[in-house]
Amino acid sequence: MPTLARRRIPVRRDAGLYAYERTLARTGFTPVAGTDEAGRGACAGPLVVGAAVLAPGKRGEVPGLADSKLLTPAARERAYDQVVARAAAWSVIIVPPDEVDRVGLHRSNIIAMRRALARLEPAPSYVLTDGFPVTGLGVPGLAMWKGDQVAACIAAASVIAKVTRDRIMCELHEQWPDYGFDAHKGYVTDEHQQALSAHGPSPVHRRSYANVARVVSLGDEGWKGEPDL
Numbered sequence: 097m098p099t100l101a102r103r104r105i106p107v108r109r110d111a112g113l114y115a116y117e118r119t120l121a122r123t124g125f126t127p128v129a130g131t132d133e134a135g136r137g138a139c140a141g142p143l144v145v146g147a148a149v150l151a152p153g154k155r156g157e158v159p160g161l162a163d164s165k166l167l168t169p170a171a172r173e174r175a176y177d178q179v180v181a182r183a184a185a186w187s188v189i190i191v192p193p194d195e196v197d198r199v200g201l202h203r204s205n206i207i208a209m210r211r212a213l214a215r216l217e218p219a220p221s222y223v224l225t226d227g228f229p230v231t232g233l234g235v236p237g238l239a240m241w242k243g244d245q246v247a248a249c250i251a252a253a254s255v256i257a258k259v260t261r262d263r264i265m266c267e268l269h270e271q272w273p274d275y276g277f278d279a280h281k282g283y284v285t286d287e288h289q290q291a292l293s294a295h296g297p298s299p300v301h302r303r304s305y306a307n308v309a310r311v312v313s314l315g316d317e318g319w320k321g322e323p324d325l
Contacts, residue, residue, distance in 0.1 A: 113248045114157065116238075117150065120222050126152070127184060129220035130249025131209045131230070134164070134257035136201065139305040140275065140282035140298065141265050143191040143204055146256030147212035148249050149220060151184045158182055161251050163244040164258035176259040179252045186252070187215035188260050197304040206230055212253075226250050272298045 117128045131147040150156035158178045160171055189208040196204050209230045223237035224247045243250040262281055269278035275291045292311055301308045
């Protein structure tokens with residue numbers, strides 16, 4: 097049974113998706129923001145971070161909201177529309193693949209989360225994050241294991257990040273159709289790896305990732321051709 101920082105107030109993990117925000121509001125912490133990323137494990141395409149503050153009361157209860165990974169693509173799109181319509185504030189940060197390579201994945205993720213949270217208006221008084229803490233926010237926070245499955249604001253942020261990134265990957269597929277970005281969204285699959293080996297890395301592959309670096313080391317640096325515009 098996790099506890100909220102400072103006041104040590106327990107919250108049951110089975111109390112429902114909105115229990116953390118409601119408990120924090122009752123103890124004086126409002127608004128509450130959640131943040132989450134999409135594309136952390138992908139070897140191509142951007143890292144995308146979402147942040148969200150849901151409106152209080154019934155308006156902030158998003159129909160169909162859940163961890164974005166547990167939703168079908170169509171259900172994610174519907175949830176996305178509801179989140180952006182009902183959220184008191186939301187933001188999204190897109191980190192290009194070359195920045196992920198240059199700065200490092202985890203550091204890029206933390207920086208993007210800080211940027212996404214800084215864009216929220218009103219500014220949050222408490223922050224819930226999925227998996228790991230984000231320091232330097234100036235407000236208290238809680239890192240939650242599988243937070244996108246137990247806290248509504250994190251689930252909302254995950255939907256924003258995932259839908260935004262999936263749309264980007266479909267656009268990148270139009271430019272570089274040989275890799276199948278519209279299907280696997282830049283994650284490592286057998287088909288993706290075969291295309292990577294056959295064509296070499298595209299400009300949107302992350303060269304700091306081991307499977308891409310192996311192809312580069314075999315002399316396949318650079319994309320063999322021009323994108324279809």
